[in-house]
Amino acid sequence: MARAEKNEQIREERQAAILKEARRLFVQRGLSATKISDIAAAAGLSHGLVYHYFPTKDAIYEAIVARAIEPVLEATAAARTGSGSATDRLRALTVELLRTVEQEPDTMVLIVQATCTSTPSHVDALIADFGEKIFGNLVALLVEGQRAGEVADADPEEIAFLYFAAVQGIALTLAMPRRRQLGLPKPESLLRFITA
Amino acid sequence: MARAEKNEQIREERQAAILKEARRLFVQRGLSATKISDIAAAAGLSHGLVYHYFPTKDAIYEAIVARAIEPVLEATAAARTGSGSATDRLRALTVELLRTVEQEPDTMVLIVQATCTSTPSHVDALIADFGEKIFGNLVALLVEGQRAGEVADADPEEIAFLYFAAVQGIALTLAMPRRRQLGLPKPESLLRFITA
DNA sequence: GTCTATACGTAGATAGAC
DNA sequence: GTCTATCTACGTATAGAC
Numbered sequence: 001m002a003r004a005e006k007n008e009q010i011r012e013e014r015q016a017a018i019l020k021e022a023r024r025l026f027v028q029r030g031l032s033a034t035k036i037s038d039i040a041a042a043a044g045l046s047h048g049l050v051y052h053y054f055p056t057k058d059a060i061y062e063a064i065v066a067r068a069i070e071p072v073l074e075a076t077a078a079a080r081t082g083s084g085s086a087t088d089r090l091r092a093l094t095v096e097l098l099r100t101v102e103q104e105p106d107t108m109v110l111i112v113q114a115t116c117t118s119t120p121s122h123v124d125a126l127i128a129d130f131g132e133k134i135f136g137n138l139v140a141l142l143v144e145g146q147r148a149g150e151v152a153d154a155d156p157e158e159i160a161f162l163y164f165a166a167v168q169g170i171a172l173t174l175a176m177p178r179r180r181q182l183g184l185p186k187p188e189s190l191l192r193f194i195t196a
Numbered sequence: 197m198a199r200a201e202k203n204e205q206i207r208e209e210r211q212a213a214i215l216k217e218a219r220r221l222f223v224q225r226g227l228s229a230t231k232i233s234d235i236a237a238a239a240g241l242s243h244g245l246v247y248h249y250f251p252t253k254d255a256i257y258e259a260i261v262a263r264a265i266e267p268v269l270e271a272t273a274a275a276r277t278g279s280g281s282a283t284d285r286l287r288a289l290t291v292e293l294l295r296t297v298e299q300e301p302d303t304m305v306l307i308v309q310a311t312c313t314s315t316p317s318h319v320d321a322l323i324a325d326f327g328e329k330i331f332g333n334l335v336a337l338l339v340e341g342q343r344a345g346e347v348a349d350a351d352p353e354e355i356a357f358l359y360f361a362a363v364q365g366i367a368l369t370l371a372m373p374r375r376r377q378l379g380l381p382k383p384e385s386l387l388r389f390i391t392a
Numbered sequence: 393g394t395c396t397a398t399a400c401g402t403a404g405a406t407a408g409a410c
Numbered sequence: 411g412t413c414t415a416t417c418t419a420c421g422t423a424t425a426g427a428c
Contacts, residue, residue: 010393035421162386165362166362167365177320183354185354186354189350193388210411232405243404247404252405395428403419405419409413
């Protein structure tokens, strides 16, 4: 393997390791309580080297939030434009969101944290944009469902609001310290907000 | 006024001012991003004097979280033991919780933050205890409602989970940066989770 | 690419004068 | 009770050697 190639590989591995460990720590302790040296130790490199791969701690955080947002945004976009009835797509979306909450709890907790705590301004912008898009996708989907008579005849903005609030609240509750073991709610239960 | 009396009065005023400004700042920026000197400046006293009234920053935070939890806990306890049908009490509780979210958003946001970010261990214990009690009160109330045939015949633990998740998610959404203006959901909408 | 050493700033907390 | 000055610790980020 050529040297440049090998370096590129090292670079990717290091960055991935930093992002992975930083994400875990940010979720556990929050942004400002996580030190660069914690991240470095967890990823198995010196703290100075972290700055070889990322310019600042905020940049690491921003990259992590952006990656967390992406799949959730894609899921709602896919539900909005996919094929099948609106109800089917809402159901599939709900299953997908609950699956994410269960199998990758960090993803949603990170979004929740970034939403309710002040963050670097770039991240604030990411979160605001995220909220707008999620909301837009859900409302469009709900309106389509209402036209087909499948979705309750209430204000679609209100339903979208409640629905996504519940999803985030579920992620939050599962992140509670020393919480009792609670199973995830069933998709049907969450869909009671919506169905006609 | 006697000197001792006057000092006592000063003490109470100072403590109240510190708690009030600290709460605002903690909600806005989070615990570790809020400096003692920020609090002191906002409350109009020197940063050294803050330590005359509270031993540590964590102690201030703990006092604030404890005060935020109290009214929410009381509301669910009152709903559990109050008079009237279970449905009536659930409805009144929902109105009360949504009123709190709207009129004192900081209260719920503070709880949400304390839940999803690592906090001093005393606060973790407060939050865990809070979760247990809220959950217990809601489940008891729901079971009573089910006996009367007023509440949907689903797992009461699941309904309680979803209900409180939604409440917290609503508070969270309203705290979003640069969010579009959204009205609060109507109590009826939230109660759709519950009613038979 | 990697590490160690360090500069620089700042935050929590204390001491002592008024 | 109140302030200013200060101690101490630590975290980010950089520099320079290997």
